[in-house]
Amino acid sequence: xxxxxxxxxxxxxxxxxxxxxxxxxxxxxxxxxxxxxxxxxxxxxxxxxxxxxxxxxxxxxxxxxxxxxxxxxxxxxxxxxxxxxxxxxxxxxxxxxxxxxxxxxxxxxxxxxxxxxxxxxxxxxxxxxxxxxxxxxxxxxxxxxxxxxxxxxxxxxxxxxxxxxxxxxxxxxxxxxxxxxxxxxxxxxxxxxxxxxxxxxxxxxxxxxxxxx
Ligand code: ATP
Ligand code: MG
Numbered sequence: 001x002x003x004x005x006x007x008x009x010x011x012x013x014x015x016x017x018x019x020x021x022x023x024x025x026x027x028x029x030x031x032x033x034x035x036x037x038x039x040x041x042x043x044x045x046x047x048x049x050x051x052x053x054x055x056x057x058x059x060x061x062x063x064x065x066x067x068x069x070x071x072x073x074x075x076x077x078x079x080x081x082x083x084x085x086x087x088x089x090x091x092x093x094x095x096x097x098x099x100x101x102x103x104x105x106x107x108x109x110x111x112x113x114x115x116x117x118x119x120x121x122x123x124x125x126x127x128x129x130x131x132x133x134x135x136x137x138x139x140x141x142x143x144x145x146x147x148x149x150x151x152x153x154x155x156x157x158x159x160x161x162x163x164x165x166x167x168x169x170x171x172x173x174x175x176x177x178x179x180x181x182x183x184x185x186x187x188x189x190x191x192x193x194x195x196x197x198x199x200x201x202x203x204x205x206x207x208x209x210x211x212x213x
Contacts, residue, residue, distance in 0.1 A: 006065035007031075008053035010122065012184060015091035016069055021143055021205045022210035046201065057083060057187060064193040066200060069101050072182045073161060077124045086204060087186040090211050094163040096125055098144040098177035101150045106157065110135055119149035120159035129179045137164045147171040 005020075007013050009031045019039075020026065031050040039048040049065055054077070056070040061082035070078075071092055075085065098118075100106045108115060115136045120126045122174040123139045130137040140155055147167055149155040161182060162168060162175055188205055193200055 001045060001196055001199050002056045003067065003196065003203070004049055004065045005046065006051050006068035007146050008056060009050055010053075011071055011092050012053060012071075013050075015184070016089075018212075019089060019207045021092075023206035025137075025203075038199055060189050061189050063075050063189045063191060065090040066084050067198055067203065068187045069184050070187055071184050072180070073122055073125065075185060075187070076133050077122055079124075082190055084188040084190055085185050086188060087208055087211070089186055089207065090213070092182075092184040094161045095181050096122065096159065096179040096182055097162045097175040098159055098179065099147075099150075099162070099168050099173045100131070100157045101177045102172045102174050104150070104156065109156065114156075116157055117155040118157050119146050119155035121146060122159055123124050125179060126159040129177075145172055172174075 007016055013031055016149050024043065025046050026042040027048055028042070029036060031039060039050060041047065049059065051059055053071065054074050056068040057075060057078035060068040065114065069089065069180050071183045073096060075206040110133070115138065117140060118126050118130065119140045119142050121142055126137070126139055140149070142149065146158040146160045149158055150173060151171060159179065165175065166173060187206070188200060
């Protein structure tokens with residue numbers, strides 16, 4: 001009974017290694033240096049598939065992977081259909097923030113009821129945030145380099161992930177609102193959890209026991 005785990009390269013893969021180790025799973029290769037998209041492990045029944053971070057929920061939803069690890073940002077945008085989310089892994093931590101150009105008076109714009117142009121890779125999160133505040137917005141969907149948008153007049157504000165704030169500062173932007181804390185979660189295909197319970201449950205338990213503080 002083969003178990004397939006969907007992971008993305010970069011920080012999620014790196015931060016997942018100790019959790020996999022706790023479950024006795026050691027990848028045979030590093031996806032950073034290998035071009036392989038299917039990576040075996042020391043465990044003959046466990047393989048990893050390397051996909052784009054935002055595609056992890058989709059692979060798990062359709063059962064192409066039994067388990068996966070995805071950021072809360074990605075899971076909210078996906079919607080979570082077909083997924084169990086049994087465990088917050090407390091890895092890849094950052095914050096979803098609203099940021100504007102230094103000197104832009106965001107609070108004043110909100111108070112006078114201005115309609116704001118918001119550039120973001122996270123339209124769902126942005127829409128919900130501004131709807132709750134009763135602020136009218138036009139959402140402009142981008143796929144990266146959100147920090148540029150206010151600098152060239154594409155948007156009044158961005159909704160983006162912030163960890164150290166270094167990228168904001170380097171582009172003379174300032175965070176003005178915290179929307180939600182982000183970390184990555186274990187997601188499980190709902191059918192697989194029942195059909196492969198004996199294989200999946202020990203992995204869940206090992207991960208749960210190894211979640212960083
Ligand atoms: P891609 O780089 O393929 O466009 P991505 O930017 O979503 O995709 P990563 O940068 O690896 O991929 O981010 C994966 C997850 O890690 C994000 O969904 C988010 O939950 C979290 N994350 C993103 N940026 C940071 C950060 N600066 N610090 C900590 N965690 C982050
Ligand atoms: Mg990234």
